[in-house]
Amino acid sequence: MHPAPSVIIFTVLSGVGFGFLGALDLGLMPVQGGAALVAFGLAYLLAVAGLVASTFHLGNPQRALRAFTQWRTSWLSREGWASVAALAASAPVALAAAFRPGMMLAGHLPGLIAAAFCVLTILCTSMIYAQLRTVPRWHHWTTPVLFLAFAAAGGAILALPGPVAAAACLVSGGAMLLAFALGDGRFARQGQSPAAATGLGPRVRPFAPPHTSPNYVMREMIHHVGRKHARRLRLIALGLGAGLPALLMLVLPAGLLASALALIPHLAGALAQRWLFFAEAEHVVGHYYGRAADAARGTA
Amino acid sequence: MTALPPPSAKKLGLVIDLDTCVGCQACVTACKGWNDQGYGAPLSDMDAYGSEPCGTFLNRVHSYEVTPDDGPAQIINFPRSCLHCEDAPCVTVCPTGASYKRAEDGIVLVNEDACIGCGLCAWACPYGAREMDAAAGVMKKCTLCVDRIYNENLPEEDRQPACVRTCPTGARHFGDLGDPESAVSRLVADRGGYALMPEMGTRPVNRYLPPRPKDARREASVLAPLLDLQATGFAGWLDRLLERF
Ligand code: SF4
Ligand code: SF4
Ligand code: SF4
Numbered sequence: 090m091h092p093a094p095s096v097i098i099f100t101v102l103s104g105v106g107f108g109f110l111g112a113l114d115l116g117l118m119p120v121q122g123g124a125a126l127v128a129f130g131l132a133y134l135l136a137v138a139g140l141v142a143s144t145f146h147l148g149n150p151q152r153a154l155r156a157f158t159q160w161r162t163s164w165l166s167r168e169g170w171a172s173v174a175a176l177a178a179s180a181p182v183a184l185a186a187a188f189r190p191g192m193m194l195a196g197h198l199p200g201l202i203a204a205a206f207c208v209l210t211i212l213c214t215s216m217i218y219a220q221l222r223t224v225p226r227w228h229h230w231t232t233p234v235l236f237l238a239f240a241a242a243g244g245a246i247l248a249l250p251g252p253v254a255a256a257a258c259l260v261s262g263g264a265m266l267l268a269f270a271l272g273d274g275r276f277a278r279q280g281q282s283p284a285a286a287t288g289l290g291p292r293v294r295p296f297a298p299p300h301t302s303p304n305y306v307m308r309e310m311i312h313h314v315g316r317k318h319a320r321r322l323r324l325i326a327l328g329l330g331a332g333l334p335a336l337l338m339l340v341l342p343a344g345l346l347a348s349a350l351a352l353i354p355h356l357a358g359a360l361a362q363r364w365l366f367f368a369e370a371e372h373v374v375g376h377y378y379g380r381a382a383d384a385a386r387g388t389a
Numbered sequence: 390m391t392a393l394p395p396p397s398a399k400k401l402g403l404v405i406d407l408d409t410c411v412g413c414q415a416c417v418t419a420c421k422g423w424n425d426q427g428y429g430a431p432l433s434d435m436d437a438y439g440s441e442p443c444g445t446f447l448n449r450v451h452s453y454e455v456t457p458d459d460g461p462a463q464i465i466n467f468p469r470s471c472l473h474c475e476d477a478p479c480v481t482v483c484p485t486g487a488s489y490k491r492a493e494d495g496i497v498l499v500n501e502d503a504c505i506g507c508g509l510c511a512w513a514c515p516y517g518a519r520e521m522d523a524a525a526g527v528m529k530k531c532t533l534c535v536d537r538i539y540n541e542n543l544p545e546e547d548r549q550p551a552c553v554r555t556c557p558t559g560a561r562h563f564g565d566l567g568d569p570e571s572a573v574s575r576l577v578a579d580r581g582g583y584a585l586m587p588e589m590g591t592r593p594v595n596r597y598l599p600p601r602p603k604d605a606r607r608e609a610s611v612l613a614p615l616l617d618l619q620a621t622g623f624a625g626w627l628d629r630l631l632e633r634f
Contacts, residue, residue: 090512148506148526155503156484159391165484165509220482222589223515281515281586283453288583288597289407289465292456296464297412299449302441306517309508373586374517377451377469 090224091309092367095145100214101359103139104236105352106132107175108244111207114182114200118248121190129183131247133176140172164220168213175206211240218366225279226370231268235366238264239330239359246334246351251343255335258355262331265362269323276371286376295379310372319369322361330358391483393476394492400567401494401533402473402594403553404576408601410560412452412466416552420448420470420531423551428536429501430525445522447471447531448552455600465600468561470552471518471531472585472593473497479510479519479530487528495567495594496535501527515589538563566594 110132112118113125120128144150157173159166182200215236218227238261245257284291334351341347424447425431434444448470456462473490477497480488487504490497499510506526511519519530534550537543547554553561564573573596576582582596620628 146508148508148521148528149504152485152503152505155486156505156507159484159486162391162481163484165482165507169484217482217509221513222478223513280588285586285588287453287465287467288585288599289453289455289467290457293453293465295451296454297452299417299451299469300443300446302443304443304449305445305520305523306511309511309521310517372512373515373589377517 090367090370090372091312092364093146095142097360097363097367099139099143101139101356101363102135102142103214104211104240104359105243105356106134106136106139107207107210108240109247110136110175110179111204112244112248114179114204114207116197116200121186125183125186129179129186136172136176164213164216168210168217171206171210171213175203175210178203178206208237211236223373224370225275226272229271229275231264231271235264235268242331243355243359246338246355247348251338251341251347254338254351258331258335258338262327265327265331281373281376283376283379286373298378306374307378311375311378312368314368319365322365326358326362326365328358329354330362391480391486391488393480393490396475397492397495398567399494399565400475400594401496402566403470403550404562404564404573404582404596404598405468406560406562406598407465407467408598409558410466410468411558412450413557414450415555415557416468416561417446417448417450419551419555421446423534423537424532428532429529430522430527432529433522433524435523445520445529447529460603460605463600463603469516469518471497472516472595473533474591474593476590476592478513478591482509482513484509496533497530498532498535499528499530501525504528515586515591566596
């Protein structure tokens with residue numbers, strides 16, 4: 090699948106944003122007064138920046154409000170509702186933390202509800218991808234696990250004490266390893282082939298293409314990433330996304346500096362992971378173009 | 390609404406004969422010609438006279454080389470357009486309700502006024518049948534020429550999809566695949582018509598008719614008996630004479 094920058098930035102930023110917001114809603118970070126306003130402000134900024142970035146890849150963003158109508162069937166629509174609910178439910182929690190610190194207790198019901206909406210938002214985002222049978226690498230429980238683990242790690246780096254944040258980073262690293270290991274070869278195992286796509290038997294290969302330059306379908310859904318390139322990026326995603334921030338959170342004295350220093354590599358690693366999430370995902374339509382076999386072999 | 394309607398009795402669709410399709414691309418041109426001027430945004434072309442021309446089409450014709458177990462390789466031309474699936478995943482993923490399946494005849498359409506151009510429906514389609522128009526930013530797909538097949542302003546014989554009407558070899562057929570007695574259903578039954586990638590769970594309505602088995606290639610030339618002719622008379626004398634040299 091085409092790794093569109095707007096979607097990569099959207100999923101990374103809104104993941105960290107809603108992760109942090111959820112942690113604040115739960116009262117896991119003891120902030121009050123002005124500090125609470127700054128912390129909640131940052132969480133809102135990250136989450137909303139992500140949501141705004143997601144509208145950049147729309148052909149007609151001026152109609153984006155219509156995306157709220159089909160929540161019964163569409164995960165994309167549900168994501169819209171869940172994100173609005175999370176932002177709205179977190180507002181009273183933020184205001185209470187800032188102006189009535191006494192009211193803010195960990196495990197407070199409004200906070201729990203707001204945090205639940207944050208988790209739901211991440212889950213809906215991941216289900217947009219996990220629901221697609223056409224992309225076997227995504228159509229698996231590791232997709233929501235991966236998205237939730239990244240949101241938790243990002244939120245923990247910003248909100249939680251060093252060792253806990255380090256553990257969350259390592260969990261996101263484990264989720265990555267699991268998704269890589271279980272995802273490799275799923276496209277081939279899923280059993281689709283040029284033979285099944287065309288119904289023309291086992292020895293079928295493209296002779297003349299239907300168009301002389303790539304069309305929307307090819308540009309959007311057939312993407313090649315070299316195996317060597319992918320391996321290097323996986324190491325970067327694991328090292329910067331999970332390893333380095335875990336180390337920094339453990340050795341640096343707890344505080345703003347540790348969080349900021351750990352967040353930078355974590356976000357870089359998350360960007361690398363998300364780029365791979367798209368670039369390595371093969372779509373079954375590739376079988377019509379005889380390109381899926383190349384993609385599965387990892388040549389480019 | 391992007392909830393799928395209950396299965397309709399009438400299931401309009403295409404039956405494509407891979408035996409007779411010659412890959413002339415006439416259906417591609419007719420489809421673009423018709424759908425450029427009526428239903429929804431025109432099908433734009435980008436850089437049409439440049440080095441990387443690219444445009445929106447609702448129908449594409451591939452050519453494949455197929456090697457049977459015995460005999461030489463064959464070229465099979467393979468038109469690909471929306472199959473108007475009964476369990477259309479492109480419809481249920483749509484966040485806006487722009488994608489829908491008609492309850493009365495099963496045609497899958499896009500209401501372009503509601504489409505935000507998110508592209509999710511194209512990702513959900515296994516067959517690459519949807520293309521986002523680069524100029525209008527809305528999703529385009531085969532309409533089954535809904536503005537022809539019911540159009541009383543057209544002469545009766547033109548109330549068929551443009552691609553079907555234009556095909557010079559009669560490789561494309563249009564009809565109700567929900568009615569087992571319809572001409573298309575009988576054609577599918579007679580010729581062993583099949584669905585594409587049924588394991589994807591989309592339950593396509595369109596069917597493909599497989600290429601008929603080809604005659605076995607004759608080992609010897611039909612002219613073989615002539616090669617053995619013995620020349621007689623004057624020609625025979627000349628033949629013998631020339632052999633001396
Ligand atoms: S062929 Fe693709 S676009 Fe057409 S109904 Fe089926 S899934 Fe949808
Ligand atoms: S591109 Fe348009 S029709 Fe397709 S899912 Fe998005 S809003 Fe619906
Ligand atoms: S039925 Fe109409 S819209 Fe569909 S492929 Fe044929 S000509 Fe194009």
